[in-house]
Amino acid sequence: MNIDLNSDLGESFGAWRMGDDAAMLAVVSSANVACGFHAGDPAGILQTLRSAAAQGVCIGAHVSYPDLVGFGRRNMDMASADLQASVIYQIGALQGLATAAGTRVRYVKPHGALYNFIAHDARQAADVIAAVKAVDPSLGLVVLAGSALAGWAREAGLRTIEEAFADRGYRADGSLVPRNQPGAVLHDPEAVAARMLQLARDGTVTAVDGSVVRVAADSICVHGDSPGAVTMAQRVRERLTADGITIRSFMDAA
Template sequence: MTIDLNADLGEGYGIWTLGDDLALLDVVTSANVACGFHAGDPLTIRRTCAAAVERGVRIGAQVSYRDLAGFGRREMEVDPEELCAEVLYQLAAVDGVARTVGGRVSYVKPHGALYNRVCRDPEQAEAVVAAVADYDGSLPVLGLPGSVVHRVAAGRGLPVVAEAFADRAYTPAGTLVPRREPGAVIHDPETVVARAVRMATDRTVTAVDGSEVPVDARSVCVHGDTPGAVRLARAVRDGLVRAGVAVEAFT
């Protein structure tokens, strides 16, 4: 059994920092690097990419709506052509910076509201996939299993990688409970670790109504912006290893 462990990183901006990126890069195998639209700036992107390369961590472009004030968590109506161009801009920027420090972007993962939107919206999913295809059709798209964006990407010949969220609550339909609802984010370390191990070994998770939901995932996400994120990520990795799961990047 093998699983990738990914986290959102590089989400500081200017003098503001968010999370302990260097410590998390010692734990995860894939880093979803903010591209400057929901968080991140050129210096933060460069430092994060350099630190990831130094540790052998794969770099992903975490593309987003242009929403710095809302941290990319506000759903927006964006013309598909404009959204495609904005995703392309973000992807090219992070990949260009990564190459200057000896790395490259290995995959693409939408962030926040865009992530949730392309799970169900064919038009916006097509815009995101078109940007990835135009830039490099060999780049995998990381997202929820069975999501619309994965169907669109597969239809265009792009590789897809399914992920699960150890610290997020699930609906019976296999989608994430919106953050505005109580209990959407799970903070108890023992619960998060147990869920991660079960996702990796049994490929299932318990939804908020008690039903069992299949999650055939190759990667597990732990968020880097929650309190105690580093400690939680380490606990998840240790729990996976104890359960006999090899923690390795999917790319």
């Protein structure tokens, strides 16, 4: 039995430090690397890619709405031509940096508001799918587990990777608790590790209302910008491996 463990990295910007990429890369099997539209500067992104290559960590393009000020967490009503070009641009930029770092981009994971919006919005979802296919149809697409996007992407011929979140609260319908509501972000490493073992073993998580929600996931995300993120990711990995579950990139498990 195996599952992927991923984190959002490359998000530091100039003097503003976000997360501990070097430490997190020693724990995860896949890294969603910022492309400069919600966070990340070229030099910092390149360093993260070099570190990931040295650790043998799989690389994904963490594409976003163009929203540096809002960290990509604000919805944007972009025209299709603009959104498609934006996603193509970001993937291409990361591909160039990855080549220089001796690695390559193998999948795409939308970030923040874009990730959540295209989980249910058919038009913007189609734009992101079209952009990924235009660059490289062999790229995987990471999607919220159980979302409409998972079906749309598969119908379009993309490989989909369904994802669960270690450090985010779930609602009874399987969606994430909005960040401005109580229970949205979880901080206790032991509690998070226990619920991810439940996810890996039973395919379920306990929602904020106490109900049990079925979540069939190929990958688990620990946000790199969360307080104590490295400790949380380490505890999740330890708990899973102690139970006989192998941590391996979803791209290697194909």
